[in-house]
Amino acid sequence: MLLQKKMIDKEISNLKAIDTLIRQEQPFAVYRIPGEDTPRLLTQASGSVRLLYDLKDLDGARGFVIAPFRASESCPIVLIQPEQWGQPLPLGEYAEEELEAFRLRQGRETFSEACTEEYEACFRTFIEALRSKQFDKLVLSRKSVIGQCPGFSPSAVFRAACKHYIHSYIYLCYTPRTGVWMGSTPEIILSGEKNEWSTVALAGTQPLQDGRLPQEWGEKNRQEQDYVASYIRRQLLSSGIHPTESGPYPAYAGALSHLKTSFRFTLKDNNRLGSLLELLHPTPAVCGLPKEEAYRFILDNEGYDRRYYSGFIGWLDPDGKTDLYVNLRCMHIENGQLSFYAGGGLLASSELNDEWLETEKKLQTMKRLVSMSL
Numbered sequence: 518m519l520l521q522k523k524m525i526d527k528e529i530s531n532l533k534a535i536d537t538l539i540r541q542e543q544p545f546a547v548y549r550i551p552g553e554d555t556p557r558l559l560t561q562a563s564g565s566v567r568l569l570y571d572l573k574d575l576d577g578a579r580g581f582v583i584a585p586f587r588a589s590e591s592c593p594i595v596l597i598q599p600e601q602w603g604q605p606l607p608l609g610e611y612a613e614e615e616l617e618a619f620r621l622r623q624g625r626e627t628f629s630e631a632c633t634e635e636y637e638a639c640f641r642t643f644i645e646a647l648r649s650k651q652f653d654k655l656v657l658s659r660k661s662v663i664g665q666c667p668g669f670s671p672s673a674v675f676r677a678a679c680k681h682y683i684h685s686y687i688y689l690c691y692t693p694r695t696g697v698w699m700g701s702t703p704e705i706i707l708s709g710e711k712n713e714w715s716t717v718a719l720a721g722t723q724p725l726q727d728g729r730l731p732q733e734w735g736e737k738n739r740q741e742q743d744y745v746a747s748y749i750r751r752q753l754l755s756s757g758i759h760p761t762e763s764g765p766y767p768a769y770a771g772a773l774s775h776l777k778t779s780f781r782f783t784l785k786d787n788n789r790l791g792s793l794l795e796l797l798h799p800t801p802a803v804c805g806l807p808k809e810e811a812y813r814f815i816l817d818n819e820g821y822d823r824r825y826y827s828g829f830i831g832w833l834d835p836d837g838k839t840d841l842y843v844n845l846r847c848m849h850i851e852n853g854q855l856s857f858y859a860g861g862g863l864l865a866s867s868e869l870n871d872e873w874l875e876t877e878k879k880l881q882t883m884k885r886l887v888s889m890s891l
């Protein structure tokens with residue numbers, strides 16, 4: 518036991534190097550792909566990170582991408598171009614007691630039932646636009662801010678996320694333009710290499726039932742997910758891509774589950790990944806339908822700036838392997854504050870309290886790790 522503890526401490530101190538990179542304001546990204554044990558660290562010691570304003574400019578590019586919901590002067594697409602790629606950063610063992618303590622705590626969680634006035638006002642604006650049939654679907658999101666406690670360590674939260682959320686993509690990154698972001702997302706936007714590519718349609722939410730995937734999904738969840746699947750099918754077909762599909766089936770996302778359809782396809786030209794991303798982003802899992810109008814409506818009516826939440830992040834490499842994920846269940850660390858982000862898909866039939874509670878549960882994905890790491 519003592520030996521195990523010593524081993525853990527040694528490996529934590531390796532991971533702690535990340536906290537030093539943040540203090541030194543050096544661009545880096547560390548990420549763990551679902552199914553893999555060891556995160557990879559990449560750093561850019563020299564030169565500035567590349568800034569882009571159009572997803573198409575990612576055609577032929579290679580690097581760690583941090584793309585916002587909507588690119589602008591204040592929120593550009595940022596590309597970290599590391600000198601060294603994917604250095605493994607072992608996490609070490611996690612004591613069984615720690616895993617058990619996490620499970621117990623998760624089982625006892627309570628949620629704030631009362632929504633804020635801001636959320637309620639936005640919900641009413643969004644629902645009115647849905648009920649008048651201006652839109653089929655709209656995603657309403659919000660931000661929840663807490664003060665950073667003394668002793669807060671991003672690397673400790675990152676490590677806990679890797680240990681507890683084995684089915685999600687976990688990342689932590691810093692650049693001077695984006696600041697520090699960290700998240701645990703279940704949603705691929707584009708992944709693959711050579712001649713095998715994939716994306717997913719992920720939507721509809723239910724808590725896990727005794728740690729297991731729920732098998733019964735109601736009409737609202739199914740319809741919400743079907744809008745995303747139809748959109749992805751349509752977008753791919755419009756550019757001559759004929760995918761094979763599987764699903765929808767329930768998939769893990771921390772303490773939650775979503776419905777997922779997987780799309781697999783080949784590409785004629787791997788140097789046009791930026792154009793494909795422009796075709797897909799933002800999907801109705803984070804935006805709405807019809808796409809362009811919903812995009813505008815959210816920017817005008819949501820009442821805050823999503824910044825990099827609901828954009829996408831990950832490694833892009835047209836000649837190697839690409840793993841890009843939608844930036845969900847994420848947090849931004851800035852000026853002694855932690856901002857957590859979450860949203861949910863609304864249909865005309867949505868109810869205020871259910872949607873609020875769903876965002877509370879999604880926000881807990883990162884919040885519970887922060888409070889347990891202190």
Ligand SMILES: C=C(O[C@H]1C=CC=C(C(=O)O)[C@@H]1O)C(=O)O
Pocket residue numbers: 656658704719720721722775801802803845846858859860861862879
């Ligand atoms: C927009 C979010 O989740 C999306 C992904 C899965 C399920 C969703 C839902 O059920 O609403 C959302 O579309 C978020 O986590 O902030």
